[in-house]
Amino acid sequence: METLLPSEIRDxxxxxxxxxxxxxxxxVRERYTGKKIYLRAIVEFSNVCRNDCKYCGIRRSANVRRYAMSVEEIVKCAHYAEDLGYGTVVLQSGENTLYDSKIPEIVREIKETTKLAVVLSVGEKSFEQYLEYRLAGADRYLLKHETSNSELFYRLTGRSLERRLECLQNLMVLGYEVGSGNIVGLPGQSVDDLVKDVLMFAEWDFDMLGIGPFIPCPGTPLERFPPGxxxxxxxxxALSRILTKNxxxxxxTAVRTVLGEDKAHLVFRCGANVVMGNVTPEKYRRLYRIYPGKVCFFQDPESWLNEIKEQIRGAGxxxxxxxxxxxxRKQKATNLEKGLYRDTREAELKGQDTRQQT
Ligand code: SF4
Known part of the structure; x- marks a missing residue:
């Protein structure tokens, strides 16, 4: 089952x-990504957000205590992540302008003082800002498109999907490793919307994908809707793994929150190959409450890491x-060396999407 028709995805x-x-x-996970489950550290450095997404607990109009970590605190967290043995740190915040000029400084400092890969997840920015962050050394960028239904996207976020996709395109042009993703079970989302999401993941050939269930958050306009x-x-x-391969x-965190942290191994068995550990200082961690009951609100990062490693090993x-x-990227570089990339591009231009067949 290397390719699937939309009707089969639906079924x-x-x-x-x-x-x-x-x-x-x-x-497919085992064949294309091997037995490794990659551990990433995440620092949620500010819950200040200018947007008002209806599903989000830290939306602009939410009544929550706001925080914004200093540059020194953020860099310290990155050092802590490296000491714990992580090779990648994800810097995430609500979408705000507070850090626009600080991000290059933060990224540069982390790149100069650690060996970490740096992933940014700070929302929609201009091409010039993405360029500035990239030049400072940022390696990757996460920007979920949430749903490929543009009307629903607008209804829930008050923003345009077109603009979001433009940002994703700009990130690709600038050479970031790019991650997108969606929320499953959003109020108003149909199964056909999810089919479109999965097909889009394959078509765009994203390097990373974050897929989690909708979890209603008290105090938001969607608090009374059922969870995804x-x-x-x-x-x-599973379908995203089968279609995107590697x-x-x-x-x-959202899917682990719903399943229970002790069942993360089940997600690996459905195609996942990465897990993120939260290294945000506890006093801030509990304020980054995008939905309730989030796992790792209280557990200390080191004991969480030991437990998840055990669980991964327990799953073989x-x-x-x-x-x-x-x-x-690695695959494309190898294909380039072998002269295969040109053939792939030519086939694409002829309208045959070979990406789903490799
Ligand atoms: S989902 Fe992201 S952009 Fe939307 S309100 Fe929450 S933090 Fe802000």
């Missing part, structure tokens, strides 16, 4: 054969603190 999303789907996704179905989320992960796909997999660069 699998509806649960026609979970056992088969998960078995194949697990095999966890099985539907696992099916979306994208880095985390067992997201290998925890890895390597940087875990994009496997897609």
């Amino acid at each position: 699998y999303l509806l649960g026609v054969d979970d056992e088969e789907l998960f078995r194949i996704a697990d095999k 179905d966890v099985m539907l989320t696992l099916r979306t992960i 994208a880095h796909i985390p067992a997201t 997999l290998k925890p890895s603190g390597e940087k875990g660069e994009s496997l897609k």
